[in-house]
Amino acid sequence: MKIVCGVSFMMYGYDAGVLGGVLLHPPFLNAIGNPKDVWTIPMITASYDLAACVTAVGIAFFTFNIGRRGTIIMGNVAAVIGSIIQASSYSVSQLIVGRLCTGFAIGAISSAVPTYLSETGIEIGDRGPANAFNAILLISGVPLAYWIDYGFTKMDNQASWRVPIIFQCLFAIFSGGAMWFLPDTPRWYYARNRFEEGDAVLAKLNDSSVDSENVQNTRREILAAIEAELEANSSLQWKHFLTSGITDNSRMKIVRRLCICFWLPMIREWMGSSLIAYYSSVILSSVTEPHLVSLISGVLTTFFALGCVPLYFTIERMGRRSVLMYGALTMTILITIFTILVAIPPTTATRWAAVGIIFTFLFVFGYAWQGAVWLYCAEIAPLEYRHIGGAATAFGEWLMTFITVFAGPIGFANIGWYFWIWVIIGNVVAVIFVFLLCPETGGKTLEQVDYLFVGSGFAGLRKNFVTADEVGMWEEKEAVERKEAVAEKET
Template sequence: MVLEGNALYRNAVTAGALGFVTFGWDAGVLGGVLQTPSFLEAVGYPNTTITSMITSAFLLASWLGCIIITIFGMKMGRKNWIIAGEVVQIIGTIISATSYSYGQLIAGRVFIGVGNGFCTSLIPVYVAEMAISVPKRGAAVNLMICSAAGGIALAYWVDFGMTFASGQAVWRFPVAFQVLWSLVTIAFLLPNPDTPRYYYATSQEAEGDATLARLYAKPLADRDVARSKSDILASIELEKVATAELRLKDFFYDTSDLQAARRIRTGVILVGIGYMIGTDMIYYYLSTIFQSYIGLPAKVASAMSAVATTVLTITNFLGVTFMEKFGRRTWLIAGAIGQTLFMAIFTGLMSSPGAKTGAAAASMLFGWIAVFGPTWGPVPYVYASEVMPLRYRHIGFALSVSAQWLSAFLTTFAGPIAIADTSVGWKTWIWFLVFNIIAGPYVYFCCPETRGRTLEEVDLIFMSDRLHNTSAAKQLEHTASLSSRSSDDVEQAEAAIPKDEKTSD
């Protein structure tokens, strides 16, 4: 049976969500087994530096996967790269689960990371580009991050359950289980086409027409389908006219007609900040933080880690439910304020170790996670997938995610080493506090609002005056007149564009 309409889009979202469960599982599964005797025995009782290498190799390899997508992303399409990513992850998982040395485990984690880079670069793009409903788009991309949180939580719960087992299965079974998530992701994605925007951008008009008609479950001649096609083609035409090539200088000060470089820069910095606030340091080492730094018993630390990641999943779902109630900027600024408060108190408590302060620090960590869940967890992904121009969307989003992996690598590799150094110790958390503090101002001054616009209408926010008189711009403006928007959205979008960086002729 050929899927179409809502059934086709649900299948695309389900495939993407399962792909991000895979990402979450990979990100969380080692965190719960790093301190188990069977794991330590299998990999030769690694010191802190080697343990950091084991966990962070996945992150650096994910960055490499993103860079590959920026270079070759248009060659195979969104769908085929995602499938390739899952296959590479399966290979890496087999290598990891059969490891009897930390070298082999690191090699396996590199394969997993490269595949993960393919998937995390293109799954949100795929889901966003398959959306024909603007309100559903943000929630659907948000659901990807929620699914990643669910994958982390599931991994920690399985890790906790395996603490009651014995032998090598304690860590090998959770690691090997990732293969199932990859296989199910492939099974859901195979019946789907690629996105209509990808087909049109690569001059595959017949395939684009067929996919667009399937998504609307209407003939191509239908008014809604024809208008959507016209908008996509108009956006492509604008980009051809306005943006010949990305110029290096535009990444610093962009005066081009559609500000492609500025839009990429905005997404890269936003996602990078989102992972310099302590995200991966917390989730990769939850059990270690609870056990070694806060002083909880091993089984209690494992259970607390599972509960904490469950809190993350629940709050992520709240974000999915209410994503469109507030603007992207509102979610991010409010989240930055809340996270800063919890991180500041947590850092202060970590400076005075003890049973009572440890318990209080754990509660602050839970508070930070609850605020992060619906705000800085998913919204940078949603925003970065929306703000990029179509021609460079695979490059812009892949570079944004690559900033995530570089930030995550830096924090997960250097963080534990710094904390273990008695001359640094708790002061490491000040680094993360600083980025929590600067997150809000960055969004306020640099990120225009994108809520309520189609992906093509986002071009209008950044378009120079010269382009507004073109037929392509007028095609987009017919569905994006300011009178149909809420005044808050318009004012926020305009206010967030610095006057001296608005494009000039």
């Protein structure tokens, strides 16, 4: 399950980076008619992000019916179709259609894979390393795409850009084909009232019989969480979404949690990751020698991927909240120093210092925010609304990616280094957001996470959260109250 999900995310990273390496390649430009205006290339690039953004919203209305597994399979099928259309393109319009198809694919995959991984984890400590491994493969896809582009573009023929694009089909065929033989998550089966299938999958994941204590305890927790969330539906009001959940006074803060799923990845893209990944060549050209830009860009994306590796070993020990908050604080300092270095009159020393800061920034970003955000959003989304939480996460990610990718080159061209002030603000907002609104979810089951948001005030500031024993007492008290209410009604 981890490998199949990881390969899907590796395709996501590969697809995000593969076109950037051939956009200025003469055979590619010849194939699409050598466009001269300033809008065509940004639109080709950004159409992918726009499609993923729209898909994340659209699929929220039906993915609960087809399940996490079905959504991942659907995304991989769409990726194959989109890759074929792009690789056979001889016009801008055909290329954009292909980009839209792969954007749909990535929108579906990015909304379902983190949820699938989190819901199939058995031990409490499974979720962190699984999602960290996923992030490693995701970011590894970016330098893989870059180095394949780097090699193929040494040739001067049409295969030099078509082969790298069609190569991503291998990821999709493996992942979609293997997922066909895997089950959906037990939590999804229980939420769909398919109890026998849920029991069977839960038993396989625990490698024990259905009657075992582990299986039965997990089963009771899941069913209790479903019942509690269904009861909380009565207080769910859509007007709360308009205020990002700030006015959500319901007991389980369902709206607030779904809004966090949207804002956290949106803030992540505001912090500069996509801007640097998509336009590393443009950024580096302003701080280093032209003949070194291509090589340093490749090493930079590789460094980004390496930053995700330590997260696999430390996420459960450090905790999600600490990784996000202190990572954002460190990145705020680094990007501020970088902005100062590019703002002052350039010298050889300041240029290379700026390059070093960007390397460090992306390494910290890979560690602190690339994998932890997917994990955190999958954990805090309520079970009955986890498909919506996944869609909100992907929507926030791709909405800000589209804005950044489309506006980035325009901003650099018109205001120069001042554009980096926007990125600094994003990093400052990230620190404040996590500090006030994001409680620690590590060391708790997905069902216990529901109770982290119970209470008043800022969730991130509360020191004493509900313990597992208190959760059991709370559920027992609720059961007694329900029985008393039924008896009173009958009387």
